[in-house]
Amino acid sequence: MLASVKASAAGGTVVDGEPTAKGDGKAAASEVSGKGDADGKTAVAAQGETATTSALPAADGTTTEKPPADAKGGKGGGGKPPKKVRSRRARYGRRILFSLLAFIGFVVAAFGVAYFFTPVPTPQEAAIAQGPTFYYSDGKTQIAKTGVNREAVRLSDIPPGVRNAVIAAENRSFYQDPGVSVKGTARAFWTTATGEQLQGGSTITQQMVRNYYGGIGKERSVTRKLKEIMVSLKIGREKSKDWILEQYLNTIYFGRDAYGVQAAAKAYYGKDVKQLTPAEGAYLAAAIQQPSNFSEPEGAKRAYAEQRWHAVVGNMVRDNAVTQADANAMTFPTPVRLKITNILKGQKGYMVNVAKKELVERRGFSEDEINRSGLKITTTFDKRLMDALKEAVNSNVPKGTKQQIRTAAVSVDPGTGQVVAFYGGRNYLDEALSSAFGDWAQAGSGFKPIALAAALDDGKSLGTSYDGSSPQYFGRFPVHNDSNENFGSVDLVTMTEHSINTAYVNLAQDIGNDKIAKMAEKMGIPADQMTAAQRASAVFPLGVISVHPVQQAGVYATFAANGKFRQPYVVKSVSGSKGESTRTFSEKGKQAFSAQTAHDATYAMERVVRGGTGRGAQLPDGRDVAGKTGTTNEGRAIWFNGFIPQMATTVAMFRSDNKPLNIPGYGSYGGQLPAQIWSSYMSEAVNIKGYSAESFPEPSSYGGGYDDGPPSNGGPTGPSRTSGPEPTRTPSRTRTPRPGDGENTKRPTPPTHRPTLPTLPPIPTPGGGDAGLGPDRRH
Numbered sequence: 001m002l003a004s005v006k007a008s009a010a011g012g013t014v015v016d017g018e019p020t021a022k023g024d025g026k027a028a029a030s031e032v033s034g035k036g037d038a039d040g041k042t043a044v045a046a047q048g049e050t051a052t053t054s055a056l057p058a059a060d061g062t063t064t065e066k067p068p069a070d071a072k073g074g075k076g077g078g079g080k081p082p083k084k085v086r087s088r089r090a091r092y093g094r095r096i097l098f099s100l101l102a103f104i105g106f107v108v109a110a111f112g113v114a115y116f117f118t119p120v121p122t123p124q125e126a127a128i129a130q131g132p133t134f135y136y137s138d139g140k141t142q143i144a145k146t147g148v149n150r151e152a153v154r155l156s157d158i159p160p161g162v163r164n165a166v167i168a169a170e171n172r173s174f175y176q177d178p179g180v181s182v183k184g185t186a187r188a189f190w191t192t193a194t195g196e197q198l199q200g201g202s203t204i205t206q207q208m209v210r211n212y213y214g215g216i217g218k219e220r221s222v223t224r225k226l227k228e229i230m231v232s233l234k235i236g237r238e239k240s241k242d243w244i245l246e247q248y249l250n251t252i253y254f255g256r257d258a259y260g261v262q263a264a265a266k267a268y269y270g271k272d273v274k275q276l277t278p279a280e281g282a283y284l285a286a287a288i289q290q291p292s293n294f295s296e297p298e299g300a301k302r303a304y305a306e307q308r309w310h311a312v313v314g315n316m317v318r319d320n321a322v323t324q325a326d327a328n329a330m331t332f333p334t335p336v337r338l339k340i341t342n343i344l345k346g347q348k349g350y351m352v353n354v355a356k357k358e359l360v361e362r363r364g365f366s367e368d369e370i371n372r373s374g375l376k377i378t379t380t381f382d383k384r385l386m387d388a389l390k391e392a393v394n395s396n397v398p399k400g401t402k403q404q405i406r407t408a409a410v411s412v413d414p415g416t417g418q419v420v421a422f423y424g425g426r427n428y429l430d431e432a433l434s435s436a437f438g439d440w441a442q443a444g445s446g447f448k449p450i451a452l453a454a455a456l457d458d459g460k461s462l463g464t465s466y467d468g469s470s471p472q473y474f475g476r477f478p479v480h481n482d483s484n485e486n487f488g489s490v491d492l493v494t495m496t497e498h499s500i501n502t503a504y505v506n507l508a509q510d511i512g513n514d515k516i517a518k519m520a521e522k523m524g525i526p527a528d529q530m531t532a533a534q535r536a537s538a539v540f541p542l543g544v545i546s547v548h549p550v551q552q553a554g555v556y557a558t559f560a561a562n563g564k565f566r567q568p569y570v571v572k573s574v575s576g577s578k579g580e581s582t583r584t585f586s587e588k589g590k591q592a593f594s595a596q597t598a599h600d601a602t603y604a605m606e607r608v609v610r611g612g613t614g615r616g617a618q619l620p621d622g623r624d625v626a627g628k629t630g631t632t633n634e635g636r637a638i639w640f641n642g643f644i645p646q647m648a649t650t651v652a653m654f655r656s657d658n659k660p661l662n663i664p665g666y667g668s669y670g671g672q673l674p675a676q677i678w679s680s681y682m683s684e685a686v687n688i689k690g691y692s693a694e695s696f697p698e699p700s701s702y703g704g705g706y707d708d709g710p711p712s713n714g715g716p717t718g719p720s721r722t723s724g725p726e727p728t729r730t731p732s733r734t735r736t737p738r739p740g741d742g743e744n745t746k747r748p749t750p751p752t753h754r755p756t757l758p759t760l761p762p763i764p765t766p767g768g769g770d771a772g773l774g775p776d777r778r779h
Helices: 022-039 083-117 160-170 182-193 204-212 222-238 241-251 261-269 278-287 300-318 324-329 348-362 367-372 383-396 444-457 492-497 501-511 513-522 532-536 549-560 595-611 673-689
Strands: 005-007 013-015 018-020 133-135 142-145 253-255 376-379 405-412 419-423 465-467 472-474 477-479 489-491 571-575 626-631 637-644 647-655
Touching (some): 160 204, 160 241, 204 241, 241 261, 253 278, 253 367, 278 300, 348 571, 383 405, 405 549, 444 492, 444 549, 472 501, 489 492, 501 513, 513 532, 637 673
Antiparallel strands (some): 013 018, 133 142, 405 419, 405 647, 465 489
């Protein structure tokens, strides 16, 4: 029997009375064909889109017609495209497919070749033990060679809690991955290809390969990364995961100069790795990424360390390494106090530490790179000057001086910004914080030359006068001169020479504290060291802010350098262990103010040394010296900051607990012991360096001249110049002459911590250089 086939109005068919879609024509026609063949009557060929048929008998005796010609692809028929179009599309598709397959094949082949021909390097045992060597400025005389602190242990000696913490922190899939992370590697290559800095993405295996094997390197490049990947994949196939983890834990850097988990356990917790708790293990694991934030976790670093530690503990819970209950019971495991090795005793530790700190914070090195790359680090320190400065401090500071009293001294070359010498403390082993670089104290009247430079830069002249009477009220707070001495109208030279507080406050009221603060920033004092309350205070020009001695040395070096500020620095060059790839460093500097402003300010500071509060700093050969004393409340910090044309040196003394100094046989004034140390050292320094007795440039115009009063140390008075007019003085009471600083000491005790600014009055109780507004000295 023939199937009933009827063309539908939509171009479809009806099979055995059931309509089908046009796209089902092939199926329908096949069914028809099958039935027709069975009867031996006819056959129908159907092709889905087009069916070519002969006239077929219908159920009603009629015959069906062939489809119209436009059914093959006309606008309304939806039929086949022309054969040429189909052929062209097919060729394009095949080409794309073949190109893609060829590219994939090439990549696979290239990867296979690279994998086959990349050998596994030999362990770099020698490189692991190669620490940096530090040299004095001559590049030959060694300061110290610090070795690598590392002690290998078996994996079985490392508690599971420690191992699991490291895996949770660094590579969760360590026991499942082939040695590399596809996602991390793709990210690293993508950032390199797009011009960004190459990021991480390294597994534990990859990190181990970099640290354990020679020839891999750590430079940021695609070729190095490819080699690292190939070696990591081979190691992942050839070595067990436990072996890889053991090598990793014995070579990775944890901070505190500790390489490997055993050395880290002793450096951070004073115990063997076997005795570490899971909480301590989590701390060490957290330290791997940024060990510098964990070595001495204080302040912001402690906050970061705690946050990172909590994250690692959370990962351990996620990975079922510890239970949530155990994690909740953990407390932050604060490390023990950092211990210092004897190789860094005396000044050596200070030199090494400040050089490493500069390389990390200013030159882009990592601690790990410094500690294990065998670097040759040449500092700016002149050994002869270092020895002379130490001798000057030791020979002048009385033997009975309390241990809490710290002495700091820094010498800077004005022409380069190099720190040629400094004194950081009695012994690095006793107190690792350098008094010259890490400690700080209120500047006192040593800040006044910054206000002087701001006034001169603002258009004032040395002859500009201000009221120097005492006391004066600014708002509701009085300002006094030293011993309440009453001066009349005084010019900029005289008010600097005698450190007249009231005149300097009037100067600041005239030009504005903002100009003084901006000048301080130009001379190397960061804005964040000057709080809003300090900037708003009437006594801001008297030195209420706290500064590092090295910053003050940089300030006074700016005057000696004709107004050009260069950031003081301590590293001249860094090279590889064999002298290759040498990097040298310098500071171009930036003009803080004009050369003429520098000359005028220098002239005023010459008067300080000739006949003012700094007479004790005069040098025996009578050469030109300029400088300024500084004394804070109750003698809590005393300074002498001075310079000759070739060198600027700052000497400061203060207590670690911020109490008054009370030095046996001395008062607490910057013009006394600090000036004495300064003179003793600089007398030797000019001979060591062979500095000729150069004169400072003349000021622009000034009707006065030198006030050649008798020097406090009986030394020479220097070249004779026309003496200028003396200011009118009306002492409020009989004043006993004494070498001092021109700064009132009857002021409230400053806080020993950074005060909460909103609670301070708008204008604090003022005085000669200290109003109790300065932050705590230490950080």
